[in-house]
Amino acid sequence: MFGLSGVGRSHRGRAANRLTVLVSIAAFVVPLSGCGAVTAGESDTVRVYTGRHYDLEQAFEDFSEETGISVEFLSGSDAELRERIAAEGEDTQADVYMTVDAGNLWKAEQDGLLTPLDSARLEEGVPEGLRDPEGHWYGLSMRARTVMYNPDEVDPGEFSAEDTYAQLAESAWKGRLCMRNSTNSYTQSLVASLIDNHGERRAREIVGGWVDNDVEIINNDVRILENVDAGTCDVAITNHYYLARLLADDGDLSVRPFWANQDGRGTHVNISGAGVLAEADHPELGRELIEWLATTGQNSFVDGNHEYPVNPEVDPEPIIAEFGEFDYEPIEAEAYGSLNSRAVRLMNEVGYE
Structure with missing residues (x-):
């Protein structure tokens, strides 16, 4: 178990430029410029630019299987992807920006790249100290x-x-x-x-x-x-x-x-977190993905890499649970x-x- 310092909540303890497309539980790789070749309907696809390159496939496969929404993601460094989003502007192909550093989320918000979300699920699932006060980004896992x-x-x-x-x-x-x-x-x-x-x-x-x-x-x-x-x-x-x-x-x-x-x-501590892009083609699908990752999909997202869940209702996996409580x-x-x-x-x- 571990406690939360400064947020008023207790928590129960327990690179490269390529695009991976997950449709339900099938996965294949296509170049970013080849998005038009994706077999799933474009309206049923959420696209993620992510600096978190590890243990994503299982979570995204689980999300696709549960919701019928396919996920495409492009991996790179947090800063490189943030700069790419800014350069692409209204032509960006991404709906969601995901990082492994809260500072990069703050910079994305400061640059006007993210849109605030009004989501009761996220406000309930992510403690105040692990999300932007105005809803531009939300923590999904903690290290x-x-x-x-x-x-x-x-x-x-x-x-x-x-x-x-x-x-x-x-x-x-x-x-x-x-x-x-x-x-x-x-x-x-x-x-x-x-x-x-x-x-x-x-x-x-x-x-x-x-x-x-x-x-x-x-x-x-x-x-x-x-x-x-x-x-x-x-x-x-x-x-x-x-x-x-x-x-x-x-x-x-x-x-x-x-x-x-x-x-x-x-x-x-630092977080992996995400926000929906201000120029997203499918902001509603981006919001649904982030909501799922912070609630139903927490274990799919965090357990494979032994990270702590941000959601206070979700237990950490057994190895890190043995590390004991901490503030x-x-x-x-x-x-x-x-x-x-x-x-x-x-x-x-x-x-x-």
Whole structure:
């Protein structure tokens, strides 16, 4: 189980340019320019530009089977797809923009790319802290970026429960840290949240402290966790679901999560989320897809990647349910988006690679 910090709700715990078309449970690939060749009626098709490229097929197949609406989706990075939508303007072929970062959803809303939805199902299914107050976008799954440690090398009592991320800048952790590279969006959002919460001067001290502690930078969360397991580093910061993936294959892995900041603002989280485009040809189908993903289809959408459901009525899958309860820091989409460039500059200036 895990609790929700700052949102007034409790939650029961438990790339490339191609278009994949799912019609009911059949899947095939066509180029984006070949949309006219799709066999399903165009009026029965919802099109998604998505930065979330993993574990979509099952959810979209389930949605198609249940509703009779086919789904076409184009995968790419959040920023690239947002720029594509802006360039296409009223000629965009997409109905829905889906991302893996709240900051990109905020930027899409700020750029006027999204239309607000009036949906009782979404207001009921997605807590206030995980959606845009005006309904332009909604969270669909949640990932926690927290501290991971090797229990053979670290007593969890060594961690500060008030400000765990900042504590890793202390000299006691010198030579013991592994972290993700600065170009990774997860790292950028974490540092943006540090700037938002602590101010730029203190955030610079924290990130500079990680560098002074000879942090080993690795460009893959799975490799980071494998290094923790091997004892190459004692402590790391990764997304929770990478640990769940590894535990699914090896239950004896010597890595445990420590929920950061439980006596403070809560663990840093981000979301996969979506909104309907202002220039969508089929906004009603886009709304229906997002509603389904946030309610009936939550398990189809989140379980395969071990993400947390946003819907408080849906239990997480068993592996992450075993991680226990935690409070999370409220999503600050505006901070993740507006402070991104400052976070990148700060990391560059202190030598965080």
